[in-house]
Amino acid sequence: MIAEFASPDSEAALMALLATKADPGLIAGGTDLLIASGNLPAAQVVVDLGHISSFRQVKLAEDALFVGAGVTVAAIARDPLIARHCPVLGQAAVNFGSVQIRNRATIGGNVANGSPAADLPPALVAARAEAVLRAPEGETSLPVADLLSRRPIVGRRQVIVGFRLPLGDGSGIGAFVKLGRRQEPTISRLTLAAAGPRGALRLVAGAIGPAPRRLAGAEAALNAGADGFLPALEDDVLAAIPGRASAAYKSRAIRALGLDLLDRITKASEDAE
Ligand SMILES: Cc1cc2nc3c(=O)[nH]c(=O)nc-3n(C[C@H](O)[C@H](O)[C@H](O)COP(=O)(O)OP(=O)(O)OC[C@H]3O[C@@H](n4cnc5c(N)ncnc54)[C@H](O)[C@@H]3O)c2cc1C
DSSP states (O other), X not given: XXXXXXXXXXXXXXXXXXXXXXXXXXXXXXXXXXXXXXXXXXOSEEEEOTTOGGGGOEXXXXXXXXXXXXXXXXXXXXXXXXXXXXXHHHHHHHTSSOHHHHHHXXXXXXXXXXXXXXXXXXXXXXXXXXXXEEETTEEXXXXXHHHTTSSSSSOTTOEEXXXXXXXXXXXXXXXXXXXXXXXXXXOOSEEEEXXXXXXXXXXXXXXXXXXXXXXXXXXXXXHHOSTTHHHHHHHHHHHHSTTOSOHHHHHHHHHHHHHHHHXXXXXXXXXXX
């Protein structure tokens, strides 16, 4: 039973509200929260984050691109700044859900929800993104990789304000590929995100553990040249999912996804020249 509903229109109003509530329930696009009625916040107050304009900003700062937590997946997919400075995130957004879901789902909700199969976190980790969090007590920021290892991911009166994507190491090269059970919108079974300068790409897999996982062996092989990449990728992924059945099928699927990733990286490298 929801006691109260609030829709603050600024970060200041949100913080003032949170300072007075012990048990707020935050809602952004509602695509995770509302499909499972059991997840509806049994909160003292349900706080709609959808009217805070600063949450919907994508802006360039001196050394980082800032993406507000309320930016929708559809907006990420078409944003020219993201395409230029963090293409791995833009590609992850293009591969995400259906048109309707992309129009409502936010990046903040995708991270805060903490699903192992979520598509944007591997891209954010590959891009070395930092999450910016605010609470009435103050602001803090930490790498998305660290945020995702916490439980709960977001504290009770904490809000993800946005994400800082560092510029300056040539993260302009980026690629994201996704494997699911079907071509249509689907839950990811394996995602691969690569970002960084040529020869020093960071390679991160999603959906094979509780949080995105950097694939050290495959990353080294990728950066040494394409030759040993596919076997190294297969080794790293299968090592992360040792108990799962149908490994023969999986080996082929992992290598095929690896080839897709190589194609995208090659194209991104050519475009960058
Ligand atoms: C049909 C369908 C297809 C989908 N396809 C995909 C897909 O392909 N890939 C994928 O990754 N996901 C997919 N999803 C899952 C979902 O759409 C995403 O996780 C989405 O990004 C969640 O964002 P939201 O704004 O809707 O979050 P909400 O549902 O509003 O909130 C989710 C959780 O995050 C918290 N939260 C939201 N914003 C903040 C914030 N700023 N600070 C702190 N906490 C916050 C809420 O309190 C809640 O606990 C799909 C869902 C459906 C129903």
